[in-house]
Amino acid sequence: MRLGVLALQGAFIEHEQALNRLGADFFEIRQLADLERQSAATGAGFEGLIIPGGESTVQGKLLQDLGLFQPIRELILGGLPVFGTCAGLLLLAEQISNDQRRHLATMHITAVRNAYGRQLGSFYTEQEFKGLGKIPMTFIRAPYIASVGDNVEILAKVDGKIVAAREDKQLVCAFHPELNNSPEYNDAVHAYFLRMINE
Numbered sequence: 001m002r003l004g005v006l007a008l009q010g011a012f013i014e015h016e017q018a019l020n021r022l023g024a025d026f027f028e029i030r031q032l033a034d035l036e037r038q039s040a041a042t043g044a045g046f047e048g049l050i051i052p053g054g055e056s057t058v059q060g061k062l063l064q065d066l067g068l069f070q071p072i073r074e075l076i077l078g079g080l081p082v083f084g085t086c087a088g089l090l091l092l093a094e095q096i097s098n099d100q101r102r103h104l105a106t107m108h109i110t111a112v113r114n115a116y117g118r119q120l121g122s123f124y125t126e127q128e129f130k131g132l133g134k135i136p137m138t139f140i141r142a143p144y145i146a147s148v149g150d151n152v153e154i155l156a157k158v159d160g161k162i163v164a165a166r167e168d169k170q171l172v173c174a175f176h177p178e179l180n181n182s183p184e185y186n187d188a189v190h191a192y193f194l195r196m197i198n199e
């Protein structure tokens with residue numbers, strides 16, 4: 001199995017480390033040529049995409065400037081499994097309630113950006129994730145999901161706010177699973193995504 005990791009900005013290296021720990025192969029997407037080379041080399045292309053945390057506005061602009069926006073959007077709409085964390089969630093959200101901008105907008109969720117205010121900008125908690133039990137959750141200037149469409153499955157909530165969800169082959173987390181690598185945790189959310197790809 002080979003995954004593409006969007007490597008324009010933000011915490012992509014930590015995702016790559018999680019994939020390494022799970023023994024999954026990946027390549028970095030920094031420009032259009034990376035996508036094209038991958039499709040040409042393997043014919044089938046690749047099996048999944050990770051969009052990391054960082055700044056959604058910066059990543060959104062770079063996707064446009066680099067000509068990656070349409071090809072990536074079409075791959076996702078065509079069924080390529082995608083996993084977005086934090087800013088990645090914002091890039092996939094159909095709506096952002098407190099921002100005019102919308103980006104790839106492939107997932108039927110409405111997100112609230114920088115939703116926890118200044119004081120609670122960053123925090124750590126351990127909460128239930130559907131099917132995985134209690135897992136560590138690190139939030140950094142995170143969004144949450146205010147509402148979801150009919151086909152969206154809610155996977156985790158913190159203080160009543162939705163922080164993880166899935167729609168078909170799209171998975172999003174408001175927190176940063178790639179920043180937790182204790183042996184007890186064992187990259188459970190990344191492993192969940194790899195199972196989603198194989199379903």
Ligand code: GLN
Binds near residue numbers: 114142143
């Ligand atoms: N606040 C960032 C944004 O709006 C997201 C933060 C993160 O990815 N850790 O894009």
